[in-house]
Amino acid sequence: MALPGGVERDYSLARLTTVRAGGDAELFARPRSARELVDLLAWAAADGIAVEAVGSGSNLLVADAGVRGLVLKLDGELSTIEREGTMLVCGGGVRLPSAAAKAAGWGLGGLEFGINIPGTVGGAVRMNANAYGGQLARVLEWVEVCTAAGAERRVPDELGFAYRSSNLGPGEVVSRAAFGLAEAEPAAVKAILAEMRAKRREAQPSGIKTFGSTFKNPDDPRAEGRTAGQLLEAAGCRGLAAGGARFSPKHANFVENTGSATTADVLSVMAAGRRRVKERFGVELEPEVQVLGEVEWPQGWER
Numbered sequence: 001m002a003l004p005g006g007v008e009r010d011y012s013l014a015r016l017t018t019v020r021a022g023g024d025a026e027l028f029a030r031p032r033s034a035r036e037l038v039d040l041l042a043w044a045a046a047d048g049i050a051v052e053a054v055g056s057g058s059n060l061l062v063a064d065a066g067v068r069g070l071v072l073k074l075d076g077e078l079s080t081i082e083r084e085g086t087m088l089v090c091g092g093g094v095r096l097p098s099a100a101a102k103a104a105g106w107g108l109g110g111l112e113f114g115i116n117i118p119g120t121v122g123g124a125v126r127m128n129a130n131a132y133g134g135q136l137a138r139v140l141e142w143v144e145v146c147t148a149a150g151a152e153r154r155v156p157d158e159l160g161f162a163y164r165s166s167n168l169g170p171g172e173v174v175s176r177a178a179f180g181l182a183e184a185e186p187a188a189v190k191a192i193l194a195e196m197r198a199k200r201r202e203a204q205p206s207g208i209k210t211f212g213s214t215f216k217n218p219d220d221p222r223a224e225g226r227t228a229g230q231l232l233e234a235a236g237c238r239g240l241a242a243g244g245a246r247f248s249p250k251h252a253n254f255v256e257n258t259g260s261a262t263t264a265d266v267l268s269v270m271a272a273g274r275r276r277v278k279e280r281f282g283v284e285l286e287p288e289v290q291v292l293g294e295v296e297w298p299q300g301w302e303r
């Protein structure tokens with residue numbers, strides 16, 4: 001098959017994820033503009049090639065056997081930050097902490113919650129990311145979504161936001177997003193960022209290879225209001241290991257790659273934790289982490 005310019009074969013994805021595990025993308029490209037992105041999506045659609053996007057890979061588990069089809073990582077114009085009055089217009093590939101810091105420097109408040117979410121704007125929209133009550137939808141003005149048919153703007157009401165999810169599918173890539181912010185004193189916004197960083201440092205392990213929350217907080221009366229982390233901890237999962245993967249000793253809902261974890265190791269420790277919580281509390285935890293490629297869920301997963 002002849003490939004368009006810039007498309008590579010067998011590209012290692014592990015280094016594009018924060019947990020540093022998993023195999024290769026069959027095809028990989030870094031579109032640098034909405035035009036390039038739409039052209040790639042149209043080429044893939046015409047050839048029946050599946051497409052997935054990766055952002056910072058901070059909520060991503062890649063199959064050890066790799067991912068069939070085309071994987072895209074946004075670059076160039078799609079990772080720049082601009083100011084339009086009190087609006088911050090970001091490429092889908094911009095890291096949320098960079099957007100939050102830039103907004104602070106420009107004296108714009110409202111995006112502070114992004115300082116602790118180590119994902120991109122596109123990944124945050126797809127996942128409806130949130131931290132400390134600062135909802136994304138509250139400041140999001142519009143999103144530019146590229147598909148094989150072209151680029152179009154959507155407003156938050158059209159994105160089907162629910163807890164850690166949106167209605168965006170694999171062939172729909174967030175290329176830009178605009179946040180409506182409020183003028184504020186740069187020093188005051190920076191002080192909030194510092195406070196939020198400190199709060200996070202206390203609550204979560206840092207410097208580990210992880211994808212953040214493994215399971216969603218359950219909406220199940222048997223959980224009695226407890227978070228996924230609290231249930232895992234009560235079920236004795238802190239430090240529970242399988243191969244090179246373990247539940248963090250500091251935060252039971254974080255799985256950590258201790259050196260040489262495969263995705264199979266991660267799935268197996270997830271299955272063990274989920275089983276313990278099911279046995280102890282009757283609650284079935286659902287993964288928050290997104291999986292790229294085909295994986296074999298360990299026996300007894302009962303999804």
Ligand SMILES: Cc1cc2nc3c(=O)[nH]c(=O)nc-3n(C[C@H](O)[C@H](O)[C@H](O)COP(=O)(O)OP(=O)(O)OC[C@H]3O[C@@H](n4cnc5c(N)ncnc54)[C@H](O)[C@@H]3O)c2cc1C
Nearest residue numbers: 055056057058059119120122123124129130131174211212
């Ligand atoms: C230490 C740590 C702390 C975290 N804390 C939080 C937190 O407080 N709150 C929170 O909500 N999350 C948190 N996360 C999880 C993660 O950062 C968020 O889910 C983030 O929004 C994922 O963005 P990403 O760019 O890394 O997406 P990825 O992990 O690369 O991808 C996630 C999903 O988004 C899709 N995607 C990526 N880019 C695009 C795009 N441009 N267009 C369309 N789809 C796309 C992918 O295909 C995949 O389905 C944390 C993660 C870590 C490692």
